[in-house]
Amino acid sequence: MSSSQINPPPRLLMGPGPINADPRVLRAMSAQLVGQYDPAMTGYMNEVMELYRGVFKTSNEATFLVDGTSRAGIEAALISLIEPGAKVLVPIFGRFGHLLKEIAVRAGAEVAVREKTWGQVFTPEEIEQAIIEERPALLALVQGDTSTTMNQPLEDIGEICQRHGVLFYTDVTASLAGNEFSADEWKIDAVTAGLQKCLGGPSGSAPISLSDRAVDAIRSRRHVEAGIADGTAGRGTRIASNYFDLAMIMDYWAPQRLNHHTEATSMLYGARECARLLLDEGLDAAVARHELHGRAMLAGVQGLGLEVFGDITHKMNNVVAVDIPAGVDGDAVRSAMLADYGIEIGTSFGPLHGKVWRIGTMGYNARKDAVMITLAALEQVLRAGGAEVRPGGGTGAAAEIYQDHAGSQAQQPGEVPA
Numbered sequence: 001m002s003s004s005q006i007n008p009p010p011r012l013l014m015g016p017g018p019i020n021a022d023p024r025v026l027r028a029m030s031a032q033l034v035g036q037y038d039p040a041m042t043g044y045m046n047e048v049m050e051l052y053r054g055v056f057k058t059s060n061e062a063t064f065l066v067d068g069t070s071r072a073g074i075e076a077a078l079i080s081l082i083e084p085g086a087k088v089l090v091p092i093f094g095r096f097g098h099l100l101k102e103i104a105v106r107a108g109a110e111v112a113v114r115e116k117t118w119g120q121v122f123t124p125e126e127i128e129q130a131i132i133e134e135r136p137a138l139l140a141l142v143q144g145d146t147s148t149t150m151n152q153p154l155e156d157i158g159e160i161c162q163r164h165g166v167l168f169y170t171d172v173t174a175s176l177a178g179n180e181f182s183a184d185e186w187k188i189d190a191v192t193a194g195l196q197k198c199l200g201g202p203s204g205s206a207p208i209s210l211s212d213r214a215v216d217a218i219r220s221r222r223h224v225e226a227g228i229a230d231g232t233a234g235r236g237t238r239i240a241s242n243y244f245d246l247a248m249i250m251d252y253w254a255p256q257r258l259n260h261h262t263e264a265t266s267m268l269y270g271a272r273e274c275a276r277l278l279l280d281e282g283l284d285a286a287v288a289r290h291e292l293h294g295r296a297m298l299a300g301v302q303g304l305g306l307e308v309f310g311d312i313t314h315k316m317n318n319v320v321a322v323d324i325p326a327g328v329d330g331d332a333v334r335s336a337m338l339a340d341y342g343i344e345i346g347t348s349f350g351p352l353h354g355k356v357w358r359i360g361t362m363g364y365n366a367r368k369d370a371v372m373i374t375l376a377a378l379e380q381v382l383r384a385g386g387a388e389v390r391p392g393g394g395t396g397a398a399a400e401i402y403q404d405h406a407g408s409q410a411q412q413p414g415e416v417p418a
Helices: 023-029 039-056 070-081 095-106 124-134 157-163 212-219 224-230 246-253 265-281 283-303 330-341 368-384 393-411
Strands: 062-067 087-092 110-115 138-142 167-171 190-192 205-210 319-323 356-360
Touching: 023 265, 039 062, 039 205, 039 265, 062 070, 062 246, 062 265, 070 095, 070 167, 070 190, 070 205, 070 212, 070 246, 087 095, 087 124, 095 110, 095 138, 110 124, 124 138, 124 157, 138 157, 157 167, 167 212, 205 212, 205 246, 205 265, 212 246, 265 283, 283 319, 283 368, 283 393, 330 356, 330 368, 368 393
Parallel strands: 087 110, 087 138, 138 167, 167 190
Antiparallel strands: 062 205, 190 205, 319 356
């Protein structure tokens, strides 16, 4: 069997992720490898830790990468924090809350669940009442759930958790860098992310940050044999994974660089460049950029006469769920967008499967040209399929958002890059 060099078709990825990686990230990932204990690599690892402290807005020393997709970071956090038999509270408002529940169950937790109708979010009062009723050791809560496009407010949750002696973990894979997030100010104990959405990179590396409280909880579960050897036998049960044992991974990233695994060097280069570019742009500017282009996409689909799913006041900046009009074959529209225009938009899961399209404006694709091309293509595909849409309504409505923004920037120049 013979095969030619890989040559992916040109695509504009406007779904809920992954997105087109920033070319500067791809260039960084093509750099030559160095040994994992080379002083240059140690320097890069130290830079990554400092860069992601900036991204997460934290001073946590334990800020580093878990090698693997965003789910690897989620699993590492939960399996390292959850003692078998401990109670974990998982408020669910979309597919990825169900994922946290599943991983917690596999970690041996007693899982208590609260659920919201998809398209809604929890209030702080609802979270606190559930904590009072369940008395969990850990709260596991998604910030942005792309299955519903909702952005769960977190600002008050950390203080509630600290008041009740509960550790607070959140998954910000879909929301980080496109929506407000502040680990220290919001008193978050553990947070994990991925590169493939607003950070503008490929999937394969999971940034993580742990508070001192989380580090203490993880360190208390030291390997039994190691504890006997050095006289510091752990208070808890052994973490039931080698690869995802955050106590070991923290030692790997610490100055002593204790061996754990061979570093995914090219992914580290990419993660470093994602963070470097984000901080060079400025976190506030990046969030404002996502808000601008997300608002233009929202106005555009509404301008076509399409309905939007969920509570728009709690929608993430970087993705919108669009109700598929009656009589329209949603999969056929997605296929035509891909085949005729090279543009990918997403479907959804569970109760929303086949009922909505999910259109993203995130990372490198949070740009005016990407928004306008997607709206123009969507209009043409819908019209070709016999759907009634407002001619030019999508691009026209989006153009008004951009014109208004340009006018406001003329009065306050330099605030938000377009």
